[in-house]
Amino acid sequence: MKLGSQLVVVALIAAVxxxxxxxxxxxxxxxxxxxxxxxxxxxAGLVPAPVEDTGRSGPGGPGSRAGGEVPVIxxxxxxxxxxxxxxxxxxxxxxxxxxxxFGVTGRIAEISVAPGDxxxxxxxxxxxxxxxxxxxxxxxxxxxxDAQRTVDRLAQLTQSGAASTLQRQExxxxxxxxxxxxxxxxxxxADHQLLAPIPGFVGLIEPQPGSLVTSSTxxxxxxxxxxxxxxxxxxxxxxxLIRVGDRLDAMAVSxxxxxxxxxxxxxxxxxDEASRTLRVRASIGNPEDRFRAGMAFRIDLGxxxxxxPAVDPLSIQWGSEGAYVWVVREGKATRLPVSxxxxxxxxxxxxxxxxxxxxxxxxxxNLLRPGSAVTVTPPRS
Numbered sequence: 001m002k003l004g005s006q007l008v009v010v011a012l013i014a015a016v017x018x019x020x021x022x023x024x025x026x027x028x029x030x031x032x033x034x035x036x037x038x039x040x041x042x043x044a045g046l047v048p049a050p051v052e053d054t055g056r057s058g059p060g061g062p063g064s065r066a067g068g069e070v071p072v073i074x075x076x077x078x079x080x081x082x083x084x085x086x087x088x089x090x091x092x093x094x095x096x097x098x099x100x101x102f103g104v105t106g107r108i109a110e111i112s113v114a115p116g117d118x119x120x121x122x123x124x125x126x127x128x129x130x131x132x133x134x135x136x137x138x139x140x141x142x143x144x145x146d147a148q149r150t151v152d153r154l155a156q157l158t159q160s161g162a163a164s165t166l167q168r169q170e171x172x173x174x175x176x177x178x179x180x181x182x183x184x185x186x187x188x189x190a191d192h193q194l195l196a197p198i199p200g201f202v203g204l205i206e207p208q209p210g211s212l213v214t215s216s217t218x219x220x221x222x223x224x225x226x227x228x229x230x231x232x233x234x235x236x237x238x239x240x241l242i243r244v245g246d247r248l249d250a251m252a253v254s255x256x257x258x259x260x261x262x263x264x265x266x267x268x269x270x271x272d273e274a275s276r277t278l279r280v281r282a283s284i285g286n287p288e289d290r291f292r293a294g295m296a297f298r299i300d301l302g303x304x305x306x307x308x309p310a311v312d313p314l315s316i317q318w319g320s321e322g323a324y325v326w327v328v329r330e331g332k333a334t335r336l337p338v339s340x341x342x343x344x345x346x347x348x349x350x351x352x353x354x355x356x357x358x359x360x361x362x363x364x365x366n367l368l369r370p371g372s373a374v375t376v377t378p379p380r381s
Contacts, residue, residue: 070373075359078311081305087298088234089299094227096198096223098200101215108126116201118199130189130192228291232297233275242280243267249262250297260285312362326361332373337352361374
């Protein structure tokens with residue numbers, strides 16, 4: 001019972017809406033004609049009869065010019081390349097970075113820099129207590145000097161026959177051994193001083209003077225952020241398109257409006273099987289030091305695809321079989337089915353069977369029928 005009442009209400013609404021739209025919305029006439037309602041409504045007087053040809057109208061419908069030609073505005077078909085814009089999120093890191101640790105175990109005697117300082121390569125970061133290491137160097141130097149004197153003395157004795165050649169060879173071996181021990185002691189002493197291997201900014205320093213550290217204790221991290229490296233991933237469908245040197249725009253997520261230009265510097269040699277993405281790295285400049293390593297960036301990349309016909313968005317019409325446009329061929333209107341490939345604010349890229357010289361109708365489409373004679377008027381400025 002309830003369903004029957006609903007059907008009655010729907011039928012009443014349709015009985016009122018169809019005649020009203022037929023009388024006051026001329027654009028509905030083609031649809032009513034296709035479903036077979038235009039004739040009965042015209043016979044019943046609900047649809048105004050077409051005006052006879054008086055020089056102001058014709059078979060093309062109201063507003064047609066004499067001779068039955070429908071005035072339309074039509075434009076030539078342009079060809080444009082499809083632009084595929086990809087937006088992804090990536091992370092930044094410094095162009096160079098190094099975690100610093102002493103090469104030996106010892107107790108920190110001095111820290112020469114503060115977190116945030118800008119340092120050059122070779123700057124002393126910290127020193128360990130090196131008293132014992134200095135004693136080892138002094139001892140090794142004394143041994144080397146003694147070995148050198150022994151070699152010099154045996155060289156003179158060998159010439160006079162008082163020393164054998166074997167004694168001289170043993171002395172020379174001891175000299176070389178002492179030299180190596182001195183170099184080893186000097187290297188150990190140098191390891192008590194921590195130097196910056198690259199230019200950059202000093203990070204946080206956890207150990208303090210007096211702390212006992214080993215070769216596995218990280219003292220600080222130095223990062224060069226004059227140039228940042230962005231690490232991100234793109235879908236595998238773009239793997240054949242992305243190239244080293246491609247331009248991109250990057251904007252820090254936390255700093256809206258901070259868009260900078262960058263370039264792709266490296267592309268991985270394989271697609272990740274788990275995520276079906278390709279890893280890509282790009283570089284951006286940071287001359288004003290606005291950005292920090294670890295920041296998240298939105299990265300926009302544009303890819304140029306194949307060429308397609310470009311038409312005005314107003315020309316796209318829809319029917320029961322999909323999208324279509326009206327084209328003017330030899331002064332006649334032709335309905336041409338199209339597939340929409342990409343929609344933009346100013347134009348739509350479509351795929352269809354266009355012929356050379358086709359003009360696509362942008363205004364006057366409601367008056368057209370297949371085969372209608374048309375008059376193309378210039379677009380309004």
